Amino acid sequence: MPGGADPTVPGGLRRIAGSAAPPPTIAAAPSRPCGLELRAVSKSYDEVQALRSCTFSVARGRLTGFVGPNGAGKTTAMRVVIGLVHADEGMVCWDGRPMDEGARLALGYMPEERGLYPRMRIRDQLVFFGRLSGMSTSAAREAVARWLAALGLAERATARVDELSHGNQQRVQLAAALLHGPDLVVLDEPFSGLDPFAMDSMSVLLRQVARSGAAVLFSSHQLDVVEHLCEDVVVIDSGRVVVQGPLEMIRDASPDRYLDVTTRGDVGRLLAIEQATVVADQDGHIRLRVPRTADPVALLRAVDRDVVRVAYEPPTLSEVFRAAVAASREPGDREATDDEA
Amino acid sequence: MMKPDGLRRTGVVARREIRERGRTKAFQISTVAAVLAVVAIIVLPTMLSSGPKTYRVGLAGVVATGMADALRAQAASNDAQVSITSYPSLPAAEQALRGDAVDVLLVDGTTLEWRQRPDAALAALVASSARAVRIQERAAQLGLSAKDLSGLLAPAALKERRLASPSGLGDNAQDVGMVVVILVFTAIALYGNVVLTGVAQEKSNRVAEVLLARIRPRELLVGKVIGIGALGLAQFTLIAASAAIALQTVRGAQIPRVPASVLAWLVVWFVLGYAFYSVVYAGLGALASRVEDASNAAAPVSVLLLAGYLAAIAAVGAPESTMTTVLSFLPPTAPFVMPLRLTLVVVPAWQVVASALLTGATVWLLLAAASRVYTGALLRTGARVPLRLAWRAGGQGA
Numbered sequence: 183m184p185g186g187a188d189p190t191v192p193g194g195l196r197r198i199a200g201s202a203a204p205p206p207t208i209a210a211a212p213s214r215p216c217g218l219e220l221r222a223v224s225k226s227y228d229e230v231q232a233l234r235s236c237t238f239s240v241a242r243g244r245l246t247g248f249v250g251p252n253g254a255g256k257t258t259a260m261r262v263v264i265g266l267v268h269a270d271e272g273m274v275c276w277d278g279r280p281m282d283e284g285a286r287l288a289l290g291y292m293p294e295e296r297g298l299y300p301r302m303r304i305r306d307q308l309v310f311f312g313r314l315s316g317m318s319t320s321a322a323r324e325a326v327a328r329w330l331a332a333l334g335l336a337e338r339a340t341a342r343v344d345e346l347s348h349g350n351q352q353r354v355q356l357a358a359a360l361l362h363g364p365d366l367v368v369l370d371e372p373f374s375g376l377d378p379f380a381m382d383s384m385s386v387l388l389r390q391v392a393r394s395g396a397a398v399l400f401s402s403h404q405l406d407v408v409e410h411l412c413e414d415v416v417v418i419d420s421g422r423v424v425v426q427g428p429l430e431m432i433r434d435a436s437p438d439r440y441l442d443v444t445t446r447g448d449v450g451r452l453l454a455i456e457q458a459t460v461v462a463d464q465d466g467h468i469r470l471r472v473p474r475t476a477d478p479v480a481l482l483r484a485v486d487r488d489v490v491r492v493a494y495e496p497p498t499l500s501e502v503f504r505a506a507v508a509a510s511r512e513p514g515d516r517e518a519t520d521d522e523a
Numbered sequence: 524m525m526k527p528d529g530l531r532r533t534g535v536v537a538r539r540e541i542r543e544r545g546r547t548k549a550f551q552i553s554t555v556a557a558v559l560a561v562v563a564i565i566v567l568p569t570m571l572s573s574g575p576k577t578y579r580v581g582l583a584g585v586v587a588t589g590m591a592d593a594l595r596a597q598a599a600s601n602d603a604q605v606s607i608t609s610y611p612s613l614p615a616a617e618q619a620l621r622g623d624a625v626d627v628l629l630v631d632g633t634t635l636e637w638r639q640r641p642d643a644a645l646a647a648l649v650a651s652s653a654r655a656v657r658i659q660e661r662a663a664q665l666g667l668s669a670k671d672l673s674g675l676l677a678p679a680a681l682k683e684r685r686l687a688s689p690s691g692l693g694d695n696a697q698d699v700g701m702v703v704v705i706l707v708f709t710a711i712a713l714y715g716n717v718v719l720t721g722v723a724q725e726k727s728n729r730v731a732e733v734l735l736a737r738i739r740p741r742e743l744l745v746g747k748v749i750g751i752g753a754l755g756l757a758q759f760t761l762i763a764a765s766a767a768i769a770l771q772t773v774r775g776a777q778i779p780r781v782p783a784s785v786l787a788w789l790v791v792w793f794v795l796g797y798a799f800y801s802v803v804y805a806g807l808g809a810l811a812s813r814v815e816d817a818s819n820a821a822a823p824v825s826v827l828l829l830a831g832y833l834a835a836i837a838a839v840g841a842p843e844s845t846m847t848t849v850l851s852f853l854p855p856t857a858p859f860v861m862p863l864r865l866t867l868v869v870v871p872a873w874q875v876v877a878s879a880l881l882t883g884a885t886v887w888l889l890l891a892a893a894s895r896v897y898t899g900a901l902l903r904t905g906a907r908v909p910l911r912l913a914w915r916a917g918g919q920g921a
Contacts, residue, residue, distance in 0.1 A: 264736045266902060283739075284528075291736040297729030302543055313535045314737045316528070358733065 216277055217241045217397040218263065218366055223272035225258055225421075232258040234421040235272065240399045240414070242365070245392045247408035247429075248401040249503055250418035256401040257294055259418065260368050263399075264291050276366065288315065290364035294371045294401075296355045300344040304335065304354055307343065308361060315362035322361070329357040349380045356384070360391060367391055369400040373407055385411050409499035417506050424510040425502065433496035436505070440495050441470045441481055447488030455484050466490075471497075532738045536746025540721070541754050554758050558765045565769040577604040578645050581625035583616035587632050589659055593652040601648060632656070700839050700866040703789060704859050706763070708832040711796045711858065714755035715828070716818075718748055718801040722808030722897075723817035731809075731901040740901070741894040748801045756793065788875065789862050795879060796858025798886045800828055806893030809900040810908045820907060827855050835859030842867035852878045854885040 218240040225233040233255045240246045250256050261267040263274055265286040274281045299307055305326055312322030330336045333353045335346075343351060356372065372388070373381055388411065392398045399416075402408050408415060415432065417425040425432055443452060444467050452468050453460060457476055462469040472481060478494050485492055497505065544550055580594060591607050598605040608625060610616035620628045620638055627645055628636040632653060635646060662672045722744075725731045734743055803824045811817040818825070834856050838847040842864055851860040851870075857878050864870050899917025900908040 261902070266732065266735055287737050287739075289736070291733070293729065293732040293736075295729040295732065297731065297733040299543070299730055300728055301547075306543075310535065310539050311733070311737070314532055314734070316531075355733075 218281075218399065219275040219278075220259065220263070221273050221275060223259070223262055223269045223274065225262060225267060225269050232421050233262070233269070236418070236421070236423050237272075238416045238423050238426045240366075240397045240416075242397045243392060243395050244397070244413040245388055245411055246397070246399045246414040246416060247412035247499075248399055248416050248418070249403070249405060249408055249499075250401075251507065254418045255421040256418060257370055258421075260291075260370050260399070260401065263366075263368055264289070285366070288362070288364060289366040289368060290359040290362070290396075291367075292355055292359040292369040292372055294374075296351065298343045298351065298355060298358070301342050303340050303342055304346070305330065305339040308354065308357055311358045312361045315364075317362050325361050325363075326357075329361060333357060348375055349377060352376060352380070356387070360387075365396050367396050367398045367400075369398070371402060372400050373402050373404055381407065405498075405500040405503060415499065417503055419507045419510050422510060424506040429499060432502055433499070436497045436502060437474050438471050438497050438501070438505070439474050439476070439478075440493075440497060440501070441468075441472055441478075442491070442493040442495065443468045443470075443485055443489060444491040445486060445489045447486040451484040451486065455481060529739060529742045533742045533746040533749070536738070536743055537750035537753065540747055540750025544717075544751065544754055550754075550758075554761065557758075557762045561762055561766045562769045565766060566773055569773045576602075577606060578627075578648065579606050579608070579625040580645075580649065581608050581610055581616050581619055581628045583610045583613050583628060584631035586629075587653075587656045587660065589656050590629075590632065590652065593655045593659075594649065597648050597652045597655070601644075603648070605648075629653070696867050697839055700842070700863045701836070703862050703866050704832065704835045704839070706759075707789070707793055707796055707859055707862060708828075708835070710755060710759050710793055711800050712825075712828060714751055714797055715800040715804045717751050717755070719804040719808040719817050719821050720814055721747060721751065722805045723811045723814045723820075726809055726811070726901055727813050735898075735901060739894075740898040741890065744802070744805050744894055744897055745890065748798065748805060752794065752797050752801065755797070756790070759793075785862075785865055788865050791879060792858045792862045795882045795886065799854055799858065799882060799889065800824060802886060802889045802893045806889075806896040807910075809897045810910060810913060812907060816907055831856040831859055835863055838863055839867075848874075852881060854882040857882050 220236050220238055223233055223236045224231070236255070236259060248256055248259070258267060262269045263281075263286075265283065276285050302310075308326040308329065309319065309322045312325055313319060317325065327336070327339075330339050333350075333356075335350060335353060338346065338350070343354060346354065352372075352375065356369075359369065360367065369388075372384060376384060385407070388398055388400065409429065412429055414427060415425070415429050416423060440461070441452075441455075441458070443449075445452075446466055449463070449466065449468055452470065453463070455470065455472070458470040458472045458481075460468065461471050481494070482492065578598065582590065586609065594605050594607060608619065610619060613630060616625075616628050616630070617636065619625050620636060623638065626638075626642065627649060629649055630636060635641070635649060658676075659672070662675075667675070725734065738746075804821055807821040807824060808817050811820040834850050838844075838850060838860050841847055847860060847864060850856040851864050851874070861870070861875060861878050865875065895917035896910065896913045897917065899915065900913035903913070903916070
């Protein structure tokens with residue numbers, strides 16, 4: 183892998199000088215040269231256009247969430263990066279250069295359909311994957327021991343994969359992807375099917391991987407998880423990237439703001455606010471969408487004395503996502519017509 | 524060609540196949556069972572047969588002098604023994620025959636009486652004894668001494684010389700040839716199918732995608748084929764060696780000595796034939812989405828394999844025909860027919876080498892084609908992937 187971690191260092195999630203503590207304000211995506219970039223990547227299968235001129239980037243040292251409806255093209259985009267699918271047009275770059283086969287074979291990948299040899303012992307299996315990724319046997323053994331210990335599976339090292347619970351199989355799958363300390367990590371739905379505790383430990387792990395300087399791209403349908411975890415997001419719909427960049431900036435840039443009120447009192451005045459759209463109204467919990475231009479102080483006047491909680495905030499990722507997808511599907515939308523050109 | 528990194532990955536895959544498959548109970552049990560079965564088939568018949576057969580002959584009525592001696596002499600020259608009982612009367616003799624005290628009754632030196640069905644070997648033995656006695660009687664009438672008689676009856680010794688000198692296997696050459704064909708066919712069919720199901724398994728349990736993210740399809744395919752082939756060759760050698768040792772122990776000098784060069788070529792042709800068929804099996808195995816579908820997907824090549832085998836069996840009877848020579852050059856049949864020719868006739872060295880190179884080159888081309896199909900089909904799950912689609916997709920992929 184170009185500029186990659188020494189593959190003989192087990193779990194060598196290498197710290198890149200200067201990237202360990204990302205600056206609090208992030209510049210726009212295109213000005214970050216380090217990491218993964220997709221440039222105008224298109225791919226079609228027979229009649230179906232899976233990717234339409236997709237351009238986005240995944241920075242080193244940061245977690246990038248990849249979200250979109252089912253069939254939006256997430257898996258295809260990831261497979262293009264891995265090299266399992268060949269793009270019809272466009273290119274994939276790593277650290278500013280076209281990604282070569284060596285870089286592809288060295289990255290860490292966890293497919294959506296988990297795949298392990300069911301009858302092989304966990305330890306042997308992980309050593310095998312480590313060896314395939316270029317580690318020496320001793321380095322692979324050492325890394326596997328550390329990963330199994332970290333994942334709480336040390337005493338099951340000689341168990342077969344099909345003897346493990348679903349969550350533990352998922353842990354082994356993740357270890358297989360990260361064992362060799364890749365600089366680029368691509369995970370397709372790493373959180374699917376995990377219980378809340380497993381999700382927490384998976385989140386901690388992914389943060390560590392990113393902190394150590396790797397570029398991490400993962401897809402998920404759980405937008406709350408992505409919002410909670412990621413610095414950057416890429417939203418894709420019908421094979422087209424509709425929004426991408428640092429999550430905070432995207433939220434801030436939205437023309438909408440939300441007023442979130444929980445009250446025991448009368449909600450009549452809240453519901454009567456001009457320019458506001460009621461998003462939720464349930465058991466004294468009101469969520470209103472208002473234009474960013476509305477005066478927050480004026481809005482607060484509608485809140486009565488029995489208020490329990492008030493919040494004024496930009497849209498959540500889920501709301502950004504819905505708005506972006508809805509906008510991209512409007513028939514007269516400029517980008518949609520551009521795309522066919 | 525593979526780069527050093529690729530070779531290393533191929534080796535990692537091959538070692539995994541050997542280790543994981545060698546460790547399964549199924550493999551260990553089937554190996555032990557096969558060795559025991561082969562040894563049993565060879566050793567048991569000898570252990571169960573209790574030495575030379577003993578015929579029980581009853582004599583009644585007029586008995587020529589020297590009849591008993593003649594019977595014993597004839598039996599001895601047939602590796603058998605004979606016990607003779609003389610009965611004073613025909614009823615007593617027939618009573619003994621009915622009561623299973625004797626196998627056959629010779630009455631008046633002219634009639635054979637059986638309980639039920641005649642025993643051809645025993646009938647011949649008694650008949651030739653009777654003839655010997657008759658000759659002795661007539662010789663005595665003519666005044667010939669025993670010495671004159673044996674001189675008179677001594678057969679003319681014929682020397683043998685063969686124009687076509689086969690590979691030094693003697694009269695058993697055809698048997699050896701047949702065994703060679705059966706061995707090569709069994710080994711290829713057996714381990715080719717292990718490759719087929721192995722590939723289909725990796726596809727159905729989705730390991731394939733994890734593997735292909737870190738290894739080229741060709742490296743994966745070659746590693747798999749080599750690993751399973753090495754394990755298969757070891758297993759087969761073990762079984763064959765057990766059979767050879769058992770044969771040597773039981774039958775001693777009777778087994779034909781197969782020259783070392785023929786054995787070496789046998790291994791070479793197994794490797795070539797296995798490579799030819801298993802590479803195709805690997806490509807077609809990737810078309811199936813479930814292990815159960817794999818043999819359907821591979822049906823065309825299984826038919827080809829069987830046809831090659833049958834052609835070789837047919838060639839056993841005509842090892843020097845033009846057809847056999849042609850078949851020994853065609854890559855699908857050469858792995859059977861060429862070792863067969865080597866066993867039966869003297870094959871010019873250039874033919875063996877040229878045929879091996881041709882098959883090797885074909886394997887190389889098939890490897891490229893199979894890798895392409897493999898790439899195009901491995902990530903398409905659901906229904907069975909049509910070959911043409913896999914070929915097209917594989918051309919664009921990775």
